């Protein structure tokens with residue numbers, strides 16, 4: 001318990017990924033298996049079934065501290081987290097002895113047993129723990145009582161730490177952490193076993209990536225040598241269909257099967273021993289939907305029925321990497337496409353489809369199709385050589401992406417703060433605003449896009465035109481206008497502007513413009529309406 | 534009793550019976566100033582009154598030729614129909630509570646105050662009164678300070694850990710008050726020199742001239758920086774975080790000392806490696822204790838989280854209400 005508590009606080013008090021990785025790796029290496037299993041379970045973001053509701057905990061806290069119930073609520077709102085609120089209000093009364101029990105034992109005896117208790121016993125146990133545990137452990141206790149840990153480590157980072165501790169490929173660990181498992185000794189031991197044949201079969205192929213087409217398409221030669229498809233605005237995923245299972249791997253090599261249960265269901269109808277590459281898109285009424293619809297489905301452990309109904313998805317397959325358990329990546333593109341078409345033909349499920357070819361007589365005709373891409377809610381065109389093999393990584397000449405011109409907005413620099421790493425001493429982290437009446441409303445942050453000399457010149461300007469400071473952030477005079485480019489814009493309740501930009505970056509420093517030449521919020525909203533509507 | 538003895542006006546808290554202001558935010562004829570923080574000591578008034586130990590700090594802030602009359606601790610001075618006296622507030626060197634009596638009633642305006650140990654300033658004095666004007670910067674029960682000695686020890690341990698790794702330790706904190714409080718506490722823990730950002734140098738000198746014993750200090754600018762200040766402790770104002778000035782330190786570990794560091798979310802958002810809980814304002818238990826000890830029936834609150842405090846005090850049987858003032862909401866002025 002104490003060791004895990006120290007790990008937790010170590011992770012909580014650093015923002016450096018490498019430090020977090022090292023802390024977890026060292027812990028996993030020699031922790032007893034029964035504790036390790038729980039640590040993996042909790043760090044990977046799994047949670048105990050809710051034991052006691054937050055409202056009841058606040059009632060008990062009011063009774064224990066003698067503070068009025070409304071003041072408990074206000075304090076929790078100010079602190080932002082119930083587990084921490086309890087810890088802060090109780091830490092004067094704790095006796096402060098660390099709990100000597102092992103993590104698994106402590107979870108059993110301190111938390112899981114609450115499940116079978118009546119309310120009076122629950123209250124007694126919980127309040128006794130609040131009084132007995134030192135603040136660090138009390139916080140951990142409350143976190144587990146109220147939900148997950150959320151300590152700023154991703155599932156991928158936990159997998160990397162385990163991969164280093166076990167000396168196994170991360171994708172093998174990732175496979176072992178998906179699906180149902182119990183945090184027990186046997187499970188943790190199993191993580192250290194060598195990879196089996198089946199496990200190797202469950203790993204994704206390295207994704208083959210396209211190069212952006214920057215020169216004229218005519219330089220590619222005869223249009224007939226190429227297969228052209230839409231570039232879908234979704235998330236790339238490999239679909240592995242095995243005899244008894246389906247696995248979806250994202251391009252970041254994360255297993256995302258659980259986020260898309262309907263695709264798993266659909267893929268069962270495909271022949272076993274198939275691996276496809278394609279794009280998961282939001283899909284409704286026979287049409288791809290804006291990316292933000294898909295976003296609602298991402299980053300979840302489980303997807304509820306309502307969300308499945310509100311944000312349905314489809315899988316648009318564009319390549320076949322494995323057929324009948326055989327790796328076919330070396331076959332030419334056209335052959336793989338034929339095999340893919342045949343595979344998709346075997347299913348009647350409408351959630352699985354073949355990415356259609358975009359036909360054109362010449363490059364010019366393709367260019368005009370590309371220009372209409374945004375209306376079709378795609379990002380542009382994919383141009384693949386008919387004879388290309390499915391390679392590894394980004395290799396020039398086989399696959400090209402021909403994107404549509406980005407959207408742009410002219411916005412005013414309003415805040416700046418120092419960057420990280422090499423640029424920690426320069427103001428490189430900018431916030432831009434657009435006009436709403438005579439007020440500048442923050443629209444987006446953007447980092448990249450300026451060259452080094454521009455960055456230095458802007459840094460110098462920022463230092464001499466600061467109006468106010470809040471910690472590291474400087475509010476500057478609204479004078480500098482920048483053209484920002486971005487790939488999409490969508491409604492967002494989290495932003496004051498009501499809008500969120502996708503992949504914003506600085507396209508140009510518009511020194512020719514004054515701040516009042518910048519765009520308005522209404523203009524930005526029109527862009528969003530133009531896409532979503 | 535009729536009219537209140539002290540009332541907020543557009544210039545600041547005003548005592549009509551004595552014809553003077555307390556910590557006015559606009560220029561006035563006569564200003565009694567509780568302490569030298571920027572949101573309480575504003576320039577432009579004709580004549581100032583303050584505790585003797587506050588005067589050098591005020592002159593540093595307001596200009597050397599500012600007219601400032603000393604009001605000696607506990608001594609009663611006549612202002613119009615009132616008697617006015619100053620009593621230590623324990624906030625920073627020379628910080629005062631202003632006691633005002635008109636023969637019928639006694640009001641105390643406390644400015645900023647705290648009750649915790651602080652070897653760098655005069656300790657808080659409980660002044661019995663009918664009405665107490667209190668700050669409410671940290672007026673929620675989650676704000677309860679650890680023993681200042683423990684925090685000083687934690688700062689020292691952090692410094693030693695970094696030193697063992699050959700790193701510099703840069704501690705951000707307010708240049709007036711908190712910096713000297715930390716230096717005074719470190720004196721018991723180390724004989725080593727602590728390096729100061731330029732903003733803290735003259736203020737620390739004034740503290741020394743007032744006889745406050747502190748750890749030895751030297752300006753950052755006077756030390757050779759070729760080793761990146763490996764192993765050294767540096768104290769700097771928060772505004773230096775992320776500035777060019779930080780370039781001289783190699784792989785510095787950064788920390789922030791403030792009452793706001795009590796909340797995990799604040800520690801994480803601020804982007805410092807460590808947060809130390811150390812405040813020059815009263816925490817929740819000390820606010821309540823102070824109200825009880827003064828015997829005041831009526832509590833008026835100035836800056837901070839007035840709503841919850843006022844509602845709570847009313848439930849406890851006090852007459853309580855917030856006063857509109859222009860002091861810093863965050864207690865972060867320096």
Ligand SMILES: [Zn+2]
Pocket residue numbers: 568570573624645
């Ligand atoms: Zn102050």
Ligand SMILES: [Zn+2]
Pocket residue numbers: 570572573644645836860861864
């Ligand atoms: Zn103040």
